[in-house]
Amino acid sequence: MATTTLWTGGLSQIHDGPGGYSGIEAGPEWAAEIKRLARSRGATILAHNYQLPAIQDVADHVGDSLALSRIAADASEDEIVFCGVHFMAETAKILSPDKRVLIPDARAGCSLADSIDAEQLREWKSEHPDAVVVSYVNTTAEVKGLTDICCTSSNAVEVVESIDPDREVLFLPDQFLGAHVKRVTGRTNMLIWAGECHVHAGINGDELTARSRAYPEAELYVHPECGCATSALYLAGEGFVPAEKVKILSTGGMLDAARTTGAKQVLVATEIGMLHQLRKAAPGVDFQPVNERASCPYMKMITPAALLRCLTEGKDEVHVDRGVAERARQSVERMIAIGTPGGGGE
Numbered sequence: 001m002a003t004t005t006l007w008t009g010g011l012s013q014i015h016d017g018p019g020g021y022s023g024i025e026a027g028p029e030w031a032a033e034i035k036r037l038a039r040s041r042g043a044t045i046l047a048h049n050y051q052l053p054a055i056q057d058v059a060d061h062v063g064d065s066l067a068l069s070r071i072a073a074d075a076s077e078d079e080i081v082f083c084g085v086h087f088m089a090e091t092a093k094i095l096s097p098d099k100r101v102l103i104p105d106a107r108a109g110c111s112l113a114d115s116i117d118a119e120q121l122r123e124w125k126s127e128h129p130d131a132v133v134v135s136y137v138n139t140t141a142e143v144k145g146l147t148d149i150c151c152t153s154s155n156a157v158e159v160v161e162s163i164d165p166d167r168e169v170l171f172l173p174d175q176f177l178g179a180h181v182k183r184v185t186g187r188t189n190m191l192i193w194a195g196e197c198h199v200h201a202g203i204n205g206d207e208l209t210a211r212s213r214a215y216p217e218a219e220l221y222v223h224p225e226c227g228c229a230t231s232a233l234y235l236a237g238e239g240f241v242p243a244e245k246v247k248i249l250s251t252g253g254m255l256d257a258a259r260t261t262g263a264k265q266v267l268v269a270t271e272i273g274m275l276h277q278l279r280k281a282a283p284g285v286d287f288q289p290v291n292e293r294a295s296c297p298y299m300k301m302i303t304p305a306a307l308l309r310c311l312t313e314g315k316d317e318v319h320v321d322r323g324v325a326e327r328a329r330q331s332v333e334r335m336i337a338i339g340t341p342g343g344g345g346e
């Protein structure tokens with residue numbers, strides 16, 4: 001029997017525009033309705049760290065993409081509502097093929113994942129038939145299905161080092177992470193796809209240098225799980241920022257470091273959604289973005305209206321072909337087996 005609700009908002013108030021679904025206020029009634037709907041559907045709500053604060057606050061779990069995918073696989077619920085971008089929901093589906101995975105707006109893409117598709121990868125592989133393909137996690141399920149080993153920024157170096165030095169490596173899609181790995185490993189037989197997250201192309205050397213001059217005592221936190229931070233990772237290695245001040249941290253690691261840091265100021269090179277959590281964790285520390293425009297519009301497409309629509313209508317469901325999912329799962333599992341894939345989150 002359906003439970004009654006005092007909620008006066010509803011689907012009729014939702015508008016669909018260029019930035020996604022809108023028209024719903026994220027007040028306490030909305031939050032109560034979201035929780036009621038999730039319970040009645042037997043769903044668990046997962047939210048990426050870069051989601052809007054209201055979405056994070058109403059979710060059952062908040063974290064980075066891999067941590068959330070693992071939570072999805074272990075969850076007792078049969079339905080996962082993934083508040084994040086599409087490739088992340090696909091990764092959850094790959095690791096939980098028997099669960100129903102919903103994303104509140106399937107149009108929430110990722111410019112980095114979109115920088116190479118399966119057709120382009122097939123063609124690249126055909127030009128290098130003996131190469132080992134290493135893909136960063138920001139890729140579509142189809143691309144993961146054509147990949148030998150996935151990697152995160154945290155274990156990309158170890159993944160490449162685990163490959164026979166005589167085998168050629170095709171590394172994709174992030175050119176900054178690729179350049180970082182090539183420099184650290186000294187590997188010459190490694191080809192790098194020229195992809196990037198255009199949202200955060202603004203985290204550049206000049207900006208990092210200017211920010212670190214403006215805050216000479218500040219530490220620099222770089223989050224490895226999202227492509228937005230890999231340019232900072234590369235630039236830190238190039239000496240734009242003193243190495244001892246640079247900390248490459250997962251979300252959970254960033255929060256732990258924030259609670260214990262002796263620094264008065266910390267520069268944060270990642271999506272600005274992270275600042276909200278850091279400031280809550282360590283109110284006495286001055287957290288400043290390296291690039292205050294580093295806000296991902298795809299992440300922000302998961303609006304209160306989109307989540308309400310998702311739980312009311314059971315949309316958008318994420319489908320991954322079984323065969324593709326099986327091959328993709330192998331590449332993800334190889335990644336998990338090598339080194340520290342990073343993540344952690346909450």
Ligand code: SF4
Nearest residue numbers: 110111197226227296
């Ligand atoms: S911040 Fe960049 S890499 Fe991360 S999800 Fe958005 S577009 Fe993709």
